[in-house]
Every structure is written in C-alpha cells, then in structure tokens.
Amino acid sequence: MFRIDRTLIRNFDWLIFFTVIAISVIGILTIFSATRQPMESTQSPFYIKQFIWLLLGVLGLIVFVSFDYIWLSRISVPMYIAGLIFLLIVLISGKTGMGAQRWIGIGPMSFQPSEFFKLIFIIMISRHFSSIQGSIGIMSLLRIFFVFVFLPFMLLVKQPDLGTGLVIIIIFITLSLTMGLQKKALILTVIIGSVSMPFLGNLMWERLEDYQKSRLIAFVEPGVDPSGIGYHIKQSKVAIGSGEFSGKGFLKGTQGPFRFLPEKHTDFIFAVFAEEWGFIGSLFLLSLYFLLIMRGLDTARKAKDDFGKILALGITFMFSIYFFVNIGMTLGIMPVVGIPLPFFSYGGTALLSNYISLGVLINIRTRRFALFY
Amino acid sequence: MQIKKNGPDRIVIVGYIIVIGFIILLLRLWQLQILQGDEFRRISESNRLRVINVQAPRGIIFDRNGTPLVKNTPYFIATVIPGEFDGNNADALSKILDIPAEEISGKINIKRPSPFTTIIIKKRLSFREVSVIEARRTDFPGLIIEIAVSRDYIYGKTGAHAIGYLGKLTPSQMEDPEYRDLPRHAFIGQWGVEKYFDKTLRGISGQKIFEVDALGREIRLLQEKPPVKGDDITLSLDIELQKEGEKSFEGLTGALVALQPETGEILGLVSSPSFDPNKFVNGISYADWAAITRQKTMPMLNRALQSQYPPGSTFKIITAIAALEEGIIDTTTKKYCNGRMNYGKWNYNCWKKKGHGSVNLHKALVESCDVYFYEVGRQLGIDKIYEYALKFGLGRETGILLGGERKGLIPNTRWKMATKNAPWFLGETIISSIGQGYVSTTPIQMAVMISAITNGGIIYRPVILKDSAPVPLGKIDVKPETLKIIRDSLLGVVDEPKGTGQAAKSAITTIGGKTGTAQVVSAGQQYSENSKDIPEKYRDHAWFIAFAPGEKAEIAISVFVEHGGHGGSKAAPIAKRVIEAYMLQKEKQEESTDVQN
Structure with a gap:
C-alpha cells in the first residue's frame, strides 16, 4: 500500500505540485524581505523556519499521496472525534496568541489543531454527502449541519477563531450548493437564512471580541481609527499601490520592513510582495493560484468516485476561500478577518496542513482511474 | 456522478465564478497599482521619509x-x-x-x-x-x-x-x-x-x-x-550709555533717546520701566505675561517712540527759530516780562511770578521766559510755528524701523477746523508757542530736532545699526547764524548762573540744552511751589533736550520723565549722567585703540 510504484509516479500531478512549490518559494523570499531588519544586521529566522516547514510539508504531501484516499473515509469518524477533542483541549489550556487561544504546546513545539481540523471536517462531510443519492433533502442537510458544522463552529468561535469558523461554514454552504439541494431544502435554506441573518448577526456581534468588532467597523468605515485596523487596510493599499506597474524591486519595499504594515509576513504578505514586484509580479502570482484552483476543480471532475469528487471540491474550495478572502482583504475589498494566504504566508502548521491537503488532492487525481492496480 | 445529473455540470459553473473572482481581483490591482499607483507611491515615500x-x-x-x-x-x-x-x-x-x-x-x-x-x-x-x-x-x-x-x-x-x-x-x-x-x-x-x-x-x-x-x-x-x-x-547702541540711562531712570517712568547728530545713529534708547526679554524666549508663562501687561506703568510700551506729551519749554527753540527766520526778532529785540501777559480777559502767567524784567532772545532761552515767547508767538501766528515745527521733524514719524512709532501733534488752524470744527483762538497760539496746549511730541522726535540744531539743519532718520549709511530725510532751509544763535543760548542754559539747566553742567564736557516742564494741570489750578506736596499724577512732566560737546556735538539727547516735576531738576541731571557716561566710554575706546595701534 505504501509502495511507490512507477504508475503512481507517472500519474502524479507534477503540474499542481510545482505550481504550489513555486508559490511557497516566492513566499519564503517575500518573508525574507518582509522581516529583514533595516536597522540591525542580524536577519530574523522566519524564512529559515518557513523553509524547514516547507520540507516537512512536502514530506507530509508524499505520505498523503502514497495510500489510497479511500482510507481517509474509513478512518474519518475516529479522526473527527480526535479533532473535536483537540479543539476542546485548546479551549481549556491553549496558549494565547494575538488575543486568541489557538495553539497547544507539545514540548517545545506549538501547533494549531484548528488548521488540521479543517481537512478532517472536509473529509467527514465528503463522506456523508457522498452517501446521499440524488439531491440533498432537508433532513440530511439539517443533520449534517448540526452534527458536523454547528458543533465545531461553536468550538472555533469560542477560541475565538472566527476566521476558521466562517471558513468551515462557507465550505459547507458552497459544497451543498454545488452538490445540489432539493427544491424544498433550497427554499427552506434561503428562507431560514434570510430570516435568521439579522438575528444571527446580532448574536454573533455580541459574541465577538473587541478586536474582531473593530475589524468589521474598520472595514465599513476605515477612517474611524487611524492607528487601528483601518490603518492596516490603508497601509496595505499604500504598499500594493506604490508597487505600480513593475514594482520597487526585491528587497526594495519599505512598507513591510519599516513596520508600516502589520502582520507583514503573515496575513498581509501579499502587500509586501505586490509592493516589490508590482502589477506584473502580482499577475504572475495570481496566475499560479488560478492554476492551482482550476486544477483542483478539474481533479474533482475527474475523480473516480463521489467521495473523491466531493473531497477534491472541498479542498479546492478551502484554498479558494483563503485565497480570495486574504487577497481581497489586502486589497481593501474584504473585511480584515485575519486569515493567511495559503502556501505563501508565514505559519508552520498552516503550511504543513495545506501541503497535506494538497497531497490528498493529488492523491485523488493520481488514482482517478477506476481500474487502479 | 450526481453532480452532473441535474442539468449542466455545476463544477464548470464554479469555475466560471472563480474566473469572475480573479477578474475582480485583477481589476482592483489595476486600480491600485496602475491608476492610483502614483499617489500611493508618494504616500509610501512620505511614510518612509521624514x-x-x-x-x-x-x-x-x-x-x-x-x-x-x-x-x-x-x-x-x-x-x-x-x-x-x-x-x-x-x-x-x-x-x-x-x-x-x-x-x-x-x-x-x-x-x-x-x-x-x-x-x-x-x-x-x-x-x-x-x-x-x-x-x-x-x-x-x-x-x-x-x-x-x-x-x-x-x-x-x-x-x-x-x-x-x-x-x-x-x-x-x-x-x-x-x-x-x-x-x-x-x-x-x-x-x-x-x-x-x-x-x-x-x-x-x-x-x-x-x-x-x-x-x-x-x-x-x-x-x-x-x-x-x-x-x-x-547696533549703534552703546551699552555703557544704555546702562547709565536705565540706572538714571530707576524708579521713574519715562524715556531717553541719544543720537549721533551727524549720522542719526541711536546711541541709547531707554524706556522705563523695562521688561526682561529672557522671560519671553522660551514661551512666556501666563503669570509672567499678566504681571507685565497688567502693570499700570505698562513696561511693554516703548515710551521713546510711543509716548506723546506736550514738549513744554523745549518747544521754545522752534518758536525762536521761526521768529528769527521770519525776521520778527533779532538778537537785540527786547520784551518786558512782569510775570504775566494779559490778553483780553485772560492772564497768561510766566513761570516766574516776579517776572524776568527786560528780556532779549538769549535771556529768554537761558531763563526760559514764557512771556517773551507769548509775545513772539502771538506775532508769528500758529501756522508759521507749525511750518517750522514740521521742518524740524515734529508732528510726523521719524521713520525709525522699530515699530509702533507715534506722530505726536503740531496743531494749525486747518487742523483745528477739521477735527474740532472750531476756529483757532489767539490764546491757543500763545500757549502753543511755549509747547503747551495741543502740541505733543515723542522723545525720539525731540532728539531728532535737537540733532538738527547741532548738525546744520539736517534731519536724519534714526537708525539702530552701526555704520549703516545715514539716511538724510531733508536739509532745513535755515540760516546757519540762526542755528548758531540758538546753540549759544542753549549752552548758556546749562552754563550761565541763571540758566534753567544748570543741573546738567558737567566738569568733563560742555553741554548745551533746553529744559521743559509740561503742565499736567491747567493754568487755573494752583498748587504750592513745593512740588513734594503735589500728588504724583498731577505733577508736571519733565523734559530736557541737550547736545555735547558744545563746539562740535557728538551726542544729542532727549530726556523725558513722566510726572517728574521740573525739567531742570529732574530731566537735566539724567542727561548729564548719560552724556558723561558716553564721553568716558568713548575716551576709553579711543585709548584702547591707541594702544592697539
């Protein structure tokens, strides 16, 4: 089963693999530029750490390509329960970072269970969606929602990790719509959705932490708080805009290293890139993501079974949501929800989990032929 | 393959949505980087540069x-x-x-x-x-x-x-x-x-x-x-002279201006009381500001340029010059002073109640006889007096650069009609001819005037920088003999035993000058001769304008003491102190230059 034979290598999706490797390498260069210290001579080790995580990620990818993805369906229930337990552990004894507890420490390492939970979640609902024949009815929709979506959503929001919480909800909704809902279910969803939106919004607003509220306020009215979140959006736009057509050149950007940009090597890394590489560079980077997403959709179309199809679709949606929300945020056309750019932003756990997800995606493509030996 | 079952392939639709999303991002990038790129580049530069x-x-x-x-x-x-x-x-x-x-x-x-x-x-x-x-x-x-x-x-x-x-x-x-x-x-x-x-x-x-x-x-x-x-x-200021001047004014209110008659350079400019500029330098505190501005004595007022008071008897110089030039008198013309002059039902007193007896111009100036000038002024008429006063720089700005200068006032018939809508009375001419009534001057004007007496009739604009080119504003058309007659009489004011300015007599230089006492209280009210009994606010203002040395003046000075009493007793000693300080300082400077050479 773990034997890597020639057919596997031949069918391996080298295109998507090298596309993503290219994104990560550009990401590491940009992290290097963003975290370089203009005053001291010592370089901060972010880019080295990211490089090590990249190697781990490729390793994880190879592991997740090597076995038939059908195994994922088989072990999905214990994985899901374990995932929920980890989320609970975070809530009880998690480390606090940036005003939220998302990390748990294991020895000297610390990681974010929520990063891995997203994949587990997608595997879990893919398994359930694939067991449904025809369009999804009301009852199955509600059941899947309450058991597999609402529960983890509450745990995530409690952390609070609003970003991941919203991502799993959006994955659920987009997947359901793509799967096709029965007319009744669709109408009910729309009605309940539109009736409960204000109420839910209010409830959510009450539950939001101050920093989350200020992000939303700043999105609506960026002038309210010049040194707060609105300031971040403004500086991000300044960074991107000042790149003009051809950019300021590698290591010539000033917005990031001079600390005008917040989260310069994580959430706002695209702004640093766009400042140094300009419109041309941004166009190139966006093309790579376009390739990744389109290849993901194509993989879903070509998958040999429904589980693989839905799983590929879920993973592609996850990448897409992260990509669009992150770039939209740095461009000032989306609220600041604080989610990273996949394969590009600094962040070890996210990089590893994204490479594992990519591994699953490649796995599905590699084994797309029903007769696989 | 349920996804395909209902109509078109939903994944393809998703693909289109993704394409639209990319187009939106690219449009936004185009907007920020290409359309607004210039502006953002500028903001990023100003972010970065201070x-x-x-x-x-x-x-x-x-x-x-x-x-x-x-x-x-x-x-x-x-x-x-x-x-x-x-x-x-x-x-x-x-x-x-x-x-x-x-x-x-x-x-x-x-x-x-x-x-x-x-x-x-x-x-x-x-x-x-x-x-x-x-x-x-x-x-x-x-x-x-x-x-x-x-x-x-x-x-x-x-x-x-x-x-x-x-x-x-x-x-x-x-x-x-x-x-x-x-x-x-x-x-x-x-x-x-x-x-x-x-x-x-x-x-x-x-x-x-x-x-x-x-x-x-x-x-x-x-x-x-x-x-x-x-x-x-x-600066043209001489700090030693300045120090002496301010010391002399300790406790007094008034001003002093010392000029170099041949150039118009200001040697000293005192306005008392003064203020400490060090308090302003680092932003004055409110308490200090209030303390300075609320004082009744108004230390921020530059009295040398801004206080206008009747010049009193110092103005007799103008009346005398006008009368000499117009041929109304010569040095031998005599008037009789019995202590007052009657004009209609009014009595115009001389300051000396017993009278000066028979008076010529020299005696009139030396002893400051009022009646002599009443008589001469009456013959001249106010418009002639006005004409000569203006020639000597009175009634107009001297043009000094330091701001806030006032003009003073020299009245004439037209002025009275224009401002008071009333005809001019001869009685007003009589008191104007001794520098009372409407007449008012500033200390710096008087210094310019006395300079012109000693430098041959040139009015210089007072300047505060040393060795800046003198700015002559005009040469007065008077006979040199006239000015000489005046100068000689002014030397007599200080030098002669009956002169009103004896208090200015110096052992080291010859000083010529003219005292002035500007009445605060109108002639009708009488206080005892002993000025100490008079409340300060009713006391007369004291003037003394002077030059030295007599043969070739190097310094011209005007001293004004508000409510100081008599010019001869209050203002003249100050002039003497300052002139002596200047002379001594000059001598010292010359000595040290000699040593260096």
Whole structure:
C-alpha cells in the first residue's frame, strides 16, 4: 500500500505540485524581505523556519499521496472525534496568541489543531454527502449541519477563531450548493437564512471580541481609527499601490520592513510582495493560484468516485476561500478577518496542513482511474 | 456522478465564478497599482521619509563697541514619543524631573496627528537630571534627551525695547511662506531689533532627511543640508550709555533717546520701566505675561517712540527759530516780562511770578521766559510755528524701523477746523508757542530736532545699526547764524548762573540744552511751589533736550520723565549722567585703540 510504484509516479500531478512549490518559494523570499531588519544586521529566522516547514510539508504531501484516499473515509469518524477533542483541549489550556487561544504546546513545539481540523471536517462531510443519492433533502442537510458544522463552529468561535469558523461554514454552504439541494431544502435554506441573518448577526456581534468588532467597523468605515485596523487596510493599499506597474524591486519595499504594515509576513504578505514586484509580479502570482484552483476543480471532475469528487471540491474550495478572502482583504475589498494566504504566508502548521491537503488532492487525481492496480 | 445529473455540470459553473473572482481581483490591482499607483507611491515615500528642518544658529547682536548683547546657550530638553512611552513610567519620571505626574500624562494624552511626534516634557534640565535619566535610559523607552539653543539677553532689561525678544511662531506666521523652512516650534524675532532684522539674524535653515519606520524611529540619515548661521549685527547702541540711562531712570517712568547728530545713529534708547526679554524666549508663562501687561506703568510700551506729551519749554527753540527766520526778532529785540501777559480777559502767567524784567532772545532761552515767547508767538501766528515745527521733524514719524512709532501733534488752524470744527483762538497760539496746549511730541522726535540744531539743519532718520549709511530725510532751509544763535543760548542754559539747566553742567564736557516742564494741570489750578506736596499724577512732566560737546556735538539727547516735576531738576541731571557716561566710554575706546595701534 505504501509502495511507490512507477504508475503512481507517472500519474502524479507534477503540474499542481510545482505550481504550489513555486508559490511557497516566492513566499519564503517575500518573508525574507518582509522581516529583514533595516536597522540591525542580524536577519530574523522566519524564512529559515518557513523553509524547514516547507520540507516537512512536502514530506507530509508524499505520505498523503502514497495510500489510497479511500482510507481517509474509513478512518474519518475516529479522526473527527480526535479533532473535536483537540479543539476542546485548546479551549481549556491553549496558549494565547494575538488575543486568541489557538495553539497547544507539545514540548517545545506549538501547533494549531484548528488548521488540521479543517481537512478532517472536509473529509467527514465528503463522506456523508457522498452517501446521499440524488439531491440533498432537508433532513440530511439539517443533520449534517448540526452534527458536523454547528458543533465545531461553536468550538472555533469560542477560541475565538472566527476566521476558521466562517471558513468551515462557507465550505459547507458552497459544497451543498454545488452538490445540489432539493427544491424544498433550497427554499427552506434561503428562507431560514434570510430570516435568521439579522438575528444571527446580532448574536454573533455580541459574541465577538473587541478586536474582531473593530475589524468589521474598520472595514465599513476605515477612517474611524487611524492607528487601528483601518490603518492596516490603508497601509496595505499604500504598499500594493506604490508597487505600480513593475514594482520597487526585491528587497526594495519599505512598507513591510519599516513596520508600516502589520502582520507583514503573515496575513498581509501579499502587500509586501505586490509592493516589490508590482502589477506584473502580482499577475504572475495570481496566475499560479488560478492554476492551482482550476486544477483542483478539474481533479474533482475527474475523480473516480463521489467521495473523491466531493473531497477534491472541498479542498479546492478551502484554498479558494483563503485565497480570495486574504487577497481581497489586502486589497481593501474584504473585511480584515485575519486569515493567511495559503502556501505563501508565514505559519508552520498552516503550511504543513495545506501541503497535506494538497497531497490528498493529488492523491485523488493520481488514482482517478477506476481500474487502479 | 450526481453532480452532473441535474442539468449542466455545476463544477464548470464554479469555475466560471472563480474566473469572475480573479477578474475582480485583477481589476482592483489595476486600480491600485496602475491608476492610483502614483499617489500611493508618494504616500509610501512620505511614510518612509521624514524631513526635519534644522534651525540655523542665530546671529549675535553686538553693541557699537563690539560688546555682545545676546548669546546662544545650548541646553537640554526632555522629550517623549507618546507612542513608545509607557504611561506607567510617568510617576518615576515625574520624581526625576520634579514636575507633577499629571502634567506628564496630560501632555502625552493630548491627541496628535501621529503618536510618534515628540512632545517636550521639560526644558532646561539640570546636569543632575540629565545624568540620572541617561543612567536609567533603558527604564524609559520613548524618552529622549535633546539639545536646544536658547537666546539669552545678557543685559536683561537693559535695552530691551530696542533689542526686543524672540517668540514662538504665531499661527498666522506658520501660514506665511516666509517662515516655511523653519521648524514648527521655532522661535523668531517678535519684537525690536530681533524682529526687524530677523531675516539677517535668522540664517538659512538646514534640512535633514531621515528614513523612518512606522514607529517614527530614524533608521538612517539619507541627506543633510547643514544650516547656515545667521549674520551677526552691530547696533549703534552703546551699552555703557544704555546702562547709565536705565540706572538714571530707576524708579521713574519715562524715556531717553541719544543720537549721533551727524549720522542719526541711536546711541541709547531707554524706556522705563523695562521688561526682561529672557522671560519671553522660551514661551512666556501666563503669570509672567499678566504681571507685565497688567502693570499700570505698562513696561511693554516703548515710551521713546510711543509716548506723546506736550514738549513744554523745549518747544521754545522752534518758536525762536521761526521768529528769527521770519525776521520778527533779532538778537537785540527786547520784551518786558512782569510775570504775566494779559490778553483780553485772560492772564497768561510766566513761570516766574516776579517776572524776568527786560528780556532779549538769549535771556529768554537761558531763563526760559514764557512771556517773551507769548509775545513772539502771538506775532508769528500758529501756522508759521507749525511750518517750522514740521521742518524740524515734529508732528510726523521719524521713520525709525522699530515699530509702533507715534506722530505726536503740531496743531494749525486747518487742523483745528477739521477735527474740532472750531476756529483757532489767539490764546491757543500763545500757549502753543511755549509747547503747551495741543502740541505733543515723542522723545525720539525731540532728539531728532535737537540733532538738527547741532548738525546744520539736517534731519536724519534714526537708525539702530552701526555704520549703516545715514539716511538724510531733508536739509532745513535755515540760516546757519540762526542755528548758531540758538546753540549759544542753549549752552548758556546749562552754563550761565541763571540758566534753567544748570543741573546738567558737567566738569568733563560742555553741554548745551533746553529744559521743559509740561503742565499736567491747567493754568487755573494752583498748587504750592513745593512740588513734594503735589500728588504724583498731577505733577508736571519733565523734559530736557541737550547736545555735547558744545563746539562740535557728538551726542544729542532727549530726556523725558513722566510726572517728574521740573525739567531742570529732574530731566537735566539724567542727561548729564548719560552724556558723561558716553564721553568716558568713548575716551576709553579711543585709548584702547591707541594702544592697539
């Protein structure tokens, strides 16, 4: 089963693999530029750490390509329960970072269970969606929602990790719509959705932490708080805009290293890139993501079974949501929800989990032929 | 393959949606980077660059003999970057700097455009304060010790009205392109010489361009244009004379102007009481400002230029010249003074009740006989008197650069009709001819007038810079003999036993002058002869205008003491002291020059 034979290598999706490797390498260069210290001579080790995580990620990818993805369906229930337990552990004894507890420490390492939970979640609902024949009815929709979506959503929001919480909800909704809902279910969803939106919004607003509220306020009215979140959006736009057509050149950007940009090597890394590489560079980077997403959709179309199809679709949606929300945020056309750019932003756990997800995606493509030996 | 079952392939639809999403992102990128790229590039540059204007060291002001009157003293100030300063440190800092913690946190908490602009917490730190802070530097992030330069006025109150002071840029000056290159907190000349020669003294501001990070911290210096020090200037003032003048005015209200008659250079300019310009330099405190401006004696008033009072008998010089020039009198013309002159039902008294008896011009000036001039004035008429007074620079500005100069007033018939809508009365001519009534002059006008008597009738604009080209405003068309007659009589005023200005008689030089006593109370009211019984506000104003030495005048002076009583007893001694101080100083200067040569 773990034997890597020639057919596997031949069918391996080298295109998507090298596309993503290219994104990560550009990401590491940009992290290097963003975290370089203009005053001291010592370089901060972010880019080295990211490089090590990249190697781990490729390793994880190879592991997740090597076995038939059908195994994922088989072990999905214990994985899901374990995932929920980890989320609970975070809530009880998690480390606090940036005003939220998302990390748990294991020895000297610390990681974010929520990063891995997203994949587990997608595997879990893919398994359930694939067991449904025809369009999804009301009852199955509600059941899947309450058991597999609402529960983890509450745990995530409690952390609070609003970003991941919203991502799993959006994955659920987009997947359901793509799967096709029965007319009744669709109408009910729309009605309940539109009736409960204000109420839910209010409830959510009450539950939001101050920093989350200020992000939303700043999105609506960026002038309210010049040194707060609105300031971040403004500086991000300044960074991107000042790149003009051809950019300021590698290591010539000033917005990031001079600390005008917040989260310069994580959430706002695209702004640093766009400042140094300009419109041309941004166009190139966006093309790579376009390739990744389109290849993901194509993989879903070509998958040999429904589980693989839905799983590929879920993973592609996850990448897409992260990509669009992150770039939209740095461009000032989306609220600041604080989610990273996949394969590009600094962040070890996210990089590893994204490479594992990519591994699953490649796995599905590699084994797309029903007769696989 | 359920996804395919209902109609078109949903994944393809998703693909289209993704394409639309990419198009939106690319349009936005196009907007930010191509359409608005220029503007964002500019913002990012101004983010990154900080331009600091560096004020040039200010030129030094010297007196005519090269004595510095001001100095630039560096001192330490404590400034704080609120964005980097920990508010919990305010207590500890307040103990070191000995200012209330509330004052520190108050200053820090004032809202500013950027939390990274520095705020001055305390100026003029002591050496101990600086060393304590430097030793505990790491305890106070965001606290910076900077060096500033203050302007010190070495002689304090002495010459303050002429030298002036520096002050903060006013809001309207901040808008003025003239001051664009100066730092916002700059001090510029706001008064006196400091103001009028500000451009010369100021120099050229330098500039430093730093690369800064988002915390406003300077990362490196990209470009530096050093400031160019302002030019020094040498005033015509003689600080020794000035000191003597101010000492003589101690406790008195009034003014003194000393000129060089041949050039119009101001040797001394006293306005008493004075103020200490050092209090203005670093932003005057409200208490100090109130204390200065609320005083009844108004120390900020430059009395030498701004106080206008009847010149009293000093004006008889004008009446005399007019009468000589118009041929109404000559040196032999005699009038009889019995102590008063009757005109209609009015009595015009001479100051000497017993009368002066038979009086010629010389005696009339030396003993300051009023009746003689009543008679001469009556014959001249006010319009002739007006004409000569104006020729000698009265009734108009002398044109000195220091601001706020007043014109005084020389009346004539047209003026009275225009302003009072009434005809001129002969009685008014009579009192005008001895410098009473409507007539009023400023001390600097009187100094210009007496200068013209000694320099052959040239009116110079008074100037405050040494060796600046004299500015003659006109040569008066009078016969040299007329001026000589006047000069001789004025020497008699001081020298002769019956002269009213004997108090100015000096052992080291010959002084000529004229006393004046301007009545505060109208002629009808009478107080006893003993002036000590008269309340101060009813006492007469004392004038003395003089020149020295007699043969070739080098100094012309006018002294005015508000409510001083008699000119002869109050103003003349001051003139003498100042003239002697000048002569001695000059002698000393010449000696030292000889030694050097």
